[in-house]
Amino acid sequence: MEDFSPKKVGTSRKSAAQNTEKKRAEVLLGRELPNNIDAEQGLLASMIIDKSREVLNVCIESKLNENYFYVAAHRKIYKALVALHNESKPIDEIVLTDKLESMGELENVGGIQKINEIAGRIETYAHFKQWLKIVREKYFLRTLILTCYDTIENANSNTDSLDVFLEKVEGKILGISQDRISDSAQKVSEKIDSAMSMVKKIIESRGDIMGIPTGFTELDKLTRGLHGGEMIVVAGRPGTGKTSIALNIAENAVFNKRAPVPTLVFSLEMSTEQLLMRMLCSRGNINQFLLRNGRVQNIQVNDIVSAGKELRDAPLWIDDSADINILEIRAKARRLKQQHNIGLIVLDYLQLLKPIDSRIPREQQIAEMSRGMKAMAKELDVPVIVLAQLNRSTEKENRDPRASDLRESGAIEQDADVILLLNWLTSKEASKQDVDGTVASNNSNKLVKLIIAKQRSGPTGDITLLFNRDITKYQNYQKHDDVY
CATH class of the missing domain: 1.10.860.10 (DNAb Helicase; Chain A)
Known part of the structure; x- marks a missing residue:
């Protein structure tokens, strides 16, 4: 040291x-x-x-x-x-x-x-x-x-x-x-070579994913993966599967065939055991409801055991401390970055963080947390996925969510490099895309609109994903009618 x-x-x-x-x-x-x-x-x-x-x-x-x-x-x-x-x-x-x-x-x-x-x-x-x-x-x-x-x-x-x-x-x-005065300003000549090297890689990649793949084809095409130094906000109303999509991305990162990405998850809402149970069901394609009631077949038990072995060896760390603030989050992340070269961080979710000063207005508290998460992404040079809640405007006005709907602070919208908003497709939208009956034939399936509401270095747009509620897993969905 x-x-x-x-x-x-x-x-x-x-x-x-x-x-x-x-x-x-x-x-x-x-x-x-x-x-x-x-x-x-x-x-x-x-x-x-x-x-x-x-x-x-x-x-x-x-x-x-x-x-x-x-x-x-x-x-x-x-x-x-x-x-x-x-x-x-x-x-x-x-x-x-x-x-x-x-x-x-x-x-x-x-x-x-x-x-x-x-x-x-x-x-x-x-x-x-x-x-x-x-x-x-x-x-x-x-x-x-x-x-x-x-x-x-x-x-x-x-x-x-x-x-x-x-x-x-x-x-x-x-x-x-x-x-x-701290040494934060750097002469351009000291960084131009690394910037030119980055440009060269982008040109040579010819559209390939440059960052960490999310596992969702259309999302990766638009973002070219998750990139170091970025804060990616995933937001939605309760029940839209924010935790599920974050865990699916984390699962894809740690099991990435090209290069497994050591991942750190801060779970302020669910225990480590609950998260791992979700990942076991997702990884083994096991119905959570049937599992909780002990109604699983022997072949499914084997799938769970196999998924458990994979997770045991995965470069995944989960911190389920409930009473934690942004300073402690950054200190823990810094330590694990040094020890295990963490490449992806997930926080579930921002509004549950403990404020550093409980006496200041709530909007200022959230703004401080948001700035801290962005600063951590830059300091550790890793993508940081931050889950957040949306306010009730979308429900009251019966419309798609917007970045301005992020709950309790506009600072989140400012600090984020990428904002992803989750929203269920309406019956009319779902029937328009589900022409082959893939969704209608299975009550556990749900079509979800993933809205890229902000992206500093790329386009915005809508992506349709398939969410299987039984195994809490998001999957790619082939769109039959583009709605960009």
């Missing part, structure tokens, strides 16, 4: 020198340098109580090091937390106390009582980003003041030329600005 800890060589001497300089500056100014002890303790407490390590990961990504903390004890605690992170050890008050003791710093931070006091300051780490922002701002203000103080001191005793002296001062100020 990459070592995110501050450089060890000369660290103690550097910290001691900074402390001395800070005290001298405070004496000169006649007051304390900018700081916020409450924000520092809130941020440290967030790292301690956050079992997902999302807080610590964000702090590290923000280039936070021990010197950002004003209080010496807080610097030592943060250093110990980063050390535990680098050693891939769990973090709590007991482990942190043991680490500080092994570093010979436990007494210096105030003992286990101080650790417990800090950890007990908050009940939730929902506001850690605000505390992180405050800690960073106070650090940069202190750094700027100390740089100005150092400039005054050096100006009085300068022996270099004015140009050399000003260059040193400008370098120090520029260094503060560079540390403050």
